[in-house]
Amino acid sequence: MNQSTLRLTRELADIQKSNDLSLAVACRDADIRNIKALIVGPPDTPYEFGFFEFTMKFPKEYPGKAPNVNAITTNGGRCRFNPNIYAGGKVCLSILGTWRGERGEEWSSAQGLESILISIQSLMSANPYENEPGYENANSQHHKDNQTAYALKIRHETLRISIIQRLEEYLALKPDGTSIVRQPEEGESSDNDPQYVEEGGVYFFEPFKDLCKRRFLWYYDTYLASIETERAKVTENQQFVRMPFETVNSNSMEGKFSYSELERRIKNIRRALDVEAEKWGPEGLLALEREEGVAANLQRQFEQTKVYFSKSDAVTLDIDLQDKNPFIWQVSYIGRPMTNLDGGLFNFTLRFSVRFPEEQPRVQFSTPLFHHRINNDGIPSYFPGRPDDVRSHIEGVIALLEEDDPAYDPRTQLNTEASKLYWGTKEEKREYSKRFRRAVQRSMEYA
Amino acid sequence: MKVKIKEWHAVATWRWDMPEDEVCGICRVDFDGCCPNCKYPGDDCPLIVGKCHHSFHLHCILSWINQESAKGLCPMCRQKFEVAA
Numbered sequence: 001m002n003q004s005t006l007r008l009t010r011e012l013a014d015i016q017k018s019n020d021l022s023l024a025v026a027c028r029d030a031d032i033r034n035i036k037a038l039i040v041g042p043p044d045t046p047y048e049f050g051f052f053e054f055t056m057k058f059p060k061e062y063p064g065k066a067p068n069v070n071a072i073t074t075n076g077g078r079c080r081f082n083p084n085i086y087a088g089g090k091v092c093l094s095i096l097g098t099w100r101g102e103r104g105e106e107w108s109s110a111q112g113l114e115s116i117l118i119s120i121q122s123l124m125s126a127n128p129y130e131n132e133p134g135y136e137n138a139n140s141q142h143h144k145d146n147q148t149a150y151a152l153k154i155r156h157e158t159l160r161i162s163i164i165q166r167l168e169e170y171l172a173l174k175p176d177g178t179s180i181v182r183q184p185e186e187g188e189s190s191d192n193d194p195q196y197v198e199e200g201g202v203y204f205f206e207p208f209k210d211l212c213k214r215r216f217l218w219y220y221d222t223y224l225a226s227i228e229t230e231r232a233k234v235t236e237n238q239q240f241v242r243m244p245f246e247t248v249n250s251n252s253m254e255g256k257f258s259y260s261e262l263e264r265r266i267k268n269i270r271r272a273l274d275v276e277a278e279k280w281g282p283e284g285l286l287a288l289e290r291e292e293g294v295a296a297n298l299q300r301q302f303e304q305t306k307v308y309f310s311k312s313d314a315v316t317l318d319i320d321l322q323d324k325n326p327f328i329w330q331v332s333y334i335g336r337p338m339t340n341l342d343g344g345l346f347n348f349t350l351r352f353s354v355r356f357p358e359e360q361p362r363v364q365f366s367t368p369l370f371h372h373r374i375n376n377d378g379i380p381s382y383f384p385g386r387p388d389d390v391r392s393h394i395e396g397v398i399a400l401l402e403e404d405d406p407a408y409d410p411r412t413q414l415n416t417e418a419s420k421l422y423w424g425t426k427e428e429k430r431e432y433s434k435r436f437r438r439a440v441q442r443s444m445e446y447a
Numbered sequence: 448m449k450v451k452i453k454e455w456h457a458v459a460t461w462r463w464d465m466p467e468d469e470v471c472g473i474c475r476v477d478f479d480g481c482c483p484n485c486k487y488p489g490d491d492c493p494l495i496v497g498k499c500h501h502s503f504h505l506h507c508i509l510s511w512i513n514q515e516s517a518k519g520l521c522p523m524c525r526q527k528f529e530v531a532a
Contacts, residue, residue, distance in 0.1 A: 003474065003483040003510075010475050063473060064514050109511045110472040110522035 026207035284327025
């Protein structure tokens with residue numbers, strides 16, 4: 001190991017440990033100099049909750065020299081998502097040396113993986129038009145119209161390319177909603193590493209598949225809400241406005257608005273994700289029959305977790321397996337007395353894939369709730385302590401419910417309406433509490 | 448009771464006079480550890496403090512400063528890197 005791999009190993013581990021909601025990084029074990037990074041579009045920008053992927057190649061001289069960074073969420077080289085992120089993949093950033101920077105903005109060995117990703121993330125702003133050199137203070141009406149038009153088309157393409165196309169590809173869905181039929185190859189086993197996708201004999205490294213699916217489920221309501229809002233601002237089939245800095249047919253963002261199409265496709269994806277998780281049950285039973293390790297692991301974790309919670313004075317909850325299948329856990333949690341959960345019975349399900357823990361469980365409440373961190377489908381934005389430890393998943397969900405004084409983070413707010421009330425005026429907060437309590441009181445009926 | 452000490456072993460530990468949890472900005476290793484090219488911390492892998500008050504492993508800052516693109520600037524604050532007296 002030399003200097004650059006030692007530092008990279010450290011940096012990768014730091015980001016992976018930090019559980020940053022906006023950044024993810026991964027590399028193949030054998031090839032630490034080639035890193036894939038995912039940036040989740042920042043809230044309150046046209047890039048909101050989109051999935052933008054980059055490749056980073058680190059030279060041997062790193063950190064003495066900057067890595068080579070390429071955007072790969074470009075619709076196959078056809079979409080320039082930002083004045084500084086070209087359709088061809090080039091990322092113009094002075095610290096990367098790909099842009100003429102002022103003195104003191106160039107690469108230095110104190111820069112690193114995280115600082116680069118944060119710099120790219122900061123390009124994805126609410127008004128990316130002003131990123132274009134010379135346009136920083138462009139305030140004439142013409143420029144103002146352009147700024148609005150630019151944000152409008154970026155929003156559409158963020159939904160269409162970075163979210164919808166990506167998920168359709170992951171789920172082998174065609175844009176019309178039918179699925180691409182793929183014959184399983186001879187001898188293909190179910191324990192293939194899901195991070196590797198085989199296509200024409202070449203393995204593509206897809207480390208963010210499960211992460212993007214889970215985040216899609218988190219943000220599904222906000223995507224739908226965004227489609228509604230944006231639809232009102234444009235007319236169907238309206239052409240995108242070309243920006244002065246875009247070059248025709250090579251480095252631009254061309255197309256037209258079609259929110260009804262996006263809505264249809266996004267709903268298809270949502271359904272396909274449910275179908276996928278439902279298949280995990282029978283797949284799991286098969287794995288159980290074949291005595292595969294993952295089935296034994298989940299069965300053992302179930303027995304231990306059940307005993308642990310039955311002995312615990314801190315929480316009252318019961319866990320059972322659906323039809324004795326260790327891949328489907330059903331949890332009933334009794335609200336803690338003397339809190340706003342008092343008198344409530346909350347049921348949620350954890351569905352596991354045979355590729356657990358690489359594929360993380362899908363957690364969903366069946367009890368209807370009104371909560372800023374649980375969306376209308378009952379999907380919570382919780383954090384497990386350890387991805388491979390199911391007990392810590394359950395504890396994460398309970399912690400979300402019992403959370404007393406949370407810090408505001410728009411990236412965990414899954415229910416737009418509830419969030420607005422929860423973080424609103426005193427009266428709104430009271431309204432939130434009222435609606436939350438009403439759902440808690442009704443929860444027994446759903447048991 | 449009187450005790451007569453016949454023999455004794457002294458044991459000492461040392462650390463650099465640096466805040467405990469600080470790392471070298473270049474290699475991101477603790478100052479009490481050594482740069483990635485050395486095996487043992489200590490006099491063989493000393494620290495250096497700049498006039499700008501940024502500190503590094505000597506070996507780390509040398510490999511940076513010796514590079515043309517560094518232009519002799521501190522990687523942290525981009526002021527001219529000069530050794531503090």
